[in-house]
Amino acid sequence: MPLRHDFASALPGMFLDWTADPVPHPQVLRLNRPLARELGLPDDLPATLLAGLDLPEGARPVAQAYAGHQFGGFSPRLGDGRALLLGEVSGPDGRLHDIALKGSGRTPFSRGADGKAALGPVLREYIVAEGMHALGIPTTRALAVLTTGEEVLRENGPLPGAVLVRVASSHLRVGSFQYLAAQGDAEGVKRLADYAIARHYPHRAGDYVGFFADVAAAQARLIAQWMLVGFVHGVMNTDNMTISGETIDYGPCAFMEAYAPGTVYSSIDRQGRYAYANQPLILGWNLARLAETLLPLIDADEARAVERATRILEGVAGLYQDAWLTGMRAKLGLDGADAGDRALAEEFLEGIEGADWTLCFRRLSQAITDDTALRERLFKDHWLDGWLARWRARLAPDAAARMDAVNPIYIPRNERVEEALAAAQAGDMAPFERLLDALSDPFTEREGLENLALPASEGFGRYRTFCGT
Structure with missing residues (x-):
């Protein structure tokens, strides 16, 4: 090697x-x-x-x-x-x-x-x-x-x-830039930016505004993908935000099961700063910290540099929303784009609050013709009849296949993960291997893996995750 x-x-x-x-x-x-x-x-x-x-x-x-x-x-x-x-x-x-x-x-x-x-x-x-x-x-x-x-x-x-x-792809982080900027090392920041550009965004050579815009776009797409699968990172500190746009540091992370916007799993996040619904907000906050380090590279005139960086930061929410809505249209099997799609998606989310995020989306494809399985997943369904009619009117011709290709049946469910870890620490790797096998093909439902798709049992209790240290 x-x-x-x-x-x-x-x-x-x-x-x-x-x-x-x-x-x-x-x-x-x-x-x-x-x-x-x-x-x-x-x-x-x-x-x-x-x-x-x-x-x-x-x-x-x-x-x-x-x-x-x-x-x-x-x-x-x-x-x-x-x-x-x-x-x-x-x-x-x-x-x-x-x-x-x-x-x-x-x-x-x-x-x-x-x-x-x-x-x-x-x-x-x-x-x-x-x-x-x-x-x-x-x-x-x-x-x-x-x-x-x-x-x-x-x-x-x-x-x-x-x-x-x-x-x-690299371990370069927002915190890497902050380290040098905090020392007042302007040459070091430039050297780091040039290295990051050459490694991840070579088309931006010498273009620090474009570099910042590309990092912002990559991170906006990433957080949208987290939100679409119910992933809660748990510790979105700036040292855990990569320049490449990759997810890093799976410490106190977990996949949300019962949908609740305020979901927090991390034992150290006592104020809910990194709750599920806050992740898009922290995206913007973290990118602003990166922008602060790049200002001298963006423009020698500080006021102009702030203006140019602010313009990009003001577009981050739109980048995220566009990526999220594109992904939500796919999850809902919608045909093309329509002005009412955001409202349709948000009404669905409001209706499934408290129900299992993954299974509500997975069983939605069956509801094209039979909504029995979907209704079994919901704690409240008084809204469903009207919503189903509007949704069915927007469906793509091959909606069911499209939906099952983006809505997983298997995710790393918390109880199953804990069972696999406990068994592995006791010397039995079989549950780990079985879970890993299911997760390697998360969109294909297979016989014999039914329990890996089920929500946590009632006795599992409130789930908490911890940093490895």
């Missing part, structure tokens, strides 16, 4: 050279062979190499530096506290992909933490990231999960240790 180290060569001051902690007995628990093949890598990569202990040719392990607004408060120095970028691999398509470790031990950015990862959170990231990829949502992905042969101590006691090998 020969690697490049373009990031480390191009961006001095953005990292610290570091090495992974040695672990007693690294073993490959799960290798993502399809992803390995996509990257042109062998599917028998040894554990010591994947753990960063035997470095591949060209590797230069570094802990990346970045800043970030965390729940609204700015931290000028965060960085990889338990992660290392080993380098980049050039895939068969010529594009670079980061190969990084998560859970590889303390770094100078660890802020008192142990730098380790427990097996449960690592497997959660694998499951959810692969689920997102199969749904067509841009995301970082897991190349491998390694067990380390050691235990890590968490609030609920010692847990089996693990390392995640993560693949990303």
